[in-house]
Amino acid sequence: MSSNTVQGNLKNAAGKKVIPNTTTGAVYDAAKDQALSATLRDTPDKTTLGYPSFTTTDDYATGQVVYYNNRLWKFTADHSAGAWDAEEVESFDIKTLLDEIIASMENGDFGKILGEAFASLNGRIATLEAALRDERQRIDLTVENLDASNITRFKAPLVLECSTAGAPSAANVPDNWDQETMGIWAGYPVFAGQVYIDKTSKKIYIAYTVTASTANWVALN
Numbered sequence: 721m722s723s724n725t726v727q728g729n730l731k732n733a734a735g736k737k738v739i740p741n742t743t744t745g746a747v748y749d750a751a752k753d754q755a756l757s758a759t760l761r762d763t764p765d766k767t768t769l770g771y772p773s774f775t776t777t778d779d780y781a782t783g784q785v786v787y788y789n790n791r792l793w794k795f796t797a798d799h800s801a802g803a804w805d806a807e808e809v810e811s812f813d814i815k816t817l818l819d820e821i822i823a824s825m826e827n828g829d830f831g832k833i834l835g836e837a838f839a840s841l842n843g844r845i846a847t848l849e850a851a852l853r854d855e856r857q858r859i860d861l862t863v864e865n866l867d868a869s870n871i872t873r874f875k876a877p878l879v880l881e882c883s884t885a886g887a888p889s890a891a892n893v894p895d896n897w898d899q900e901t902m903g904i905w906a907g908y909p910v911f912a913g914q915v916y917i918d919k920t921s922k923k924i925y926i927a928y929t930v931t932a933s934t935a936n937w938v939a940l941n
Contacts, residue, residue, distance in 0.1 A: 777801050785812050875901050876910035885920035888937045892918075907934045 774780075774788035780799040785792055788804060794812040799805065880894035890907040894916070897905045909916070909927030916925040916937060925937040 774804060776803055876914065878913075879915045879917060881917050881919055883919050885918060887918070887923070887939070888916045888925055888934055890934075906932070908932055909936050 771785045771787050771792060772778075774786040774793075779801055780786065780795050782795055782798050785794045787793075792812040793809040795808055796810050797808045799808050875898075877894075877896050880888075881896055882888075882892050882894045884892040886892050888907050888909075890905065892907070893905045899905065902910075909930055912927055912929050914927045916927075917923070918925070922941075924940045926940055927936050928938055929936050
């Protein structure tokens with residue numbers, strides 16, 4: 721077998737091909753190889769179903785699940801860092817997990833937790849409803865004490881109709897302008913969006929803003 725063939729078949733502990741160091745003669749750097757192995761060990765693998773792989777450098781608590789020797793195991797006792805001890809674990813799989821959930825439901829633990837959650841939710845809903853009732857009462861009182869006649873926009877017509885030909889001005893008083901309520905007509909709009917119709921010339925104007933000026937009216941036709 722040629723030296724090239726041998727070199728091409730060399731692999732490190734992680735199963736990766738390596739190229740011999742022609743300077744030192746070493747096949748690979750042991751420290752780097754261990755670091756690579758640790759990286760591969762800590763990288764999530766779908767085969768572990770999301771559980772950590774067992775290592776001799778970690779401590780494990782009772783009930784913790786690990787992946788070891790192509791299987792899942794659950795510790796039945798606390799395990800200090802060290803070698804694998806089959807006496808401290810039991811086989812674990814998804815069926816076991818489902819069985820534990822079903823057992824907790826049958827023992828009433830699940831129902832208790834669910835009941836406490838619903839009780840907490842009910843309490844929060846009751847608090848929210850009380851707050852909403854208080855808010856509605858405040859709104860009702862506000863509306864009851866509100867005098868709409870004091871709001872300018874409520875007093876003025878949305879559409880002003882004038883029989884006098886010409887653009888809005890102090891001289892062209894709208895037919896539906898109530899001087900007793902609104903005061904003397906000055907020719908400028910009361911609020912933005914108010915409409916003024918010259919019924920004689922069939923012209924329509926709309927207010928785009930509100931200031932004491934007839935220039936706030938814009939002709940639409």
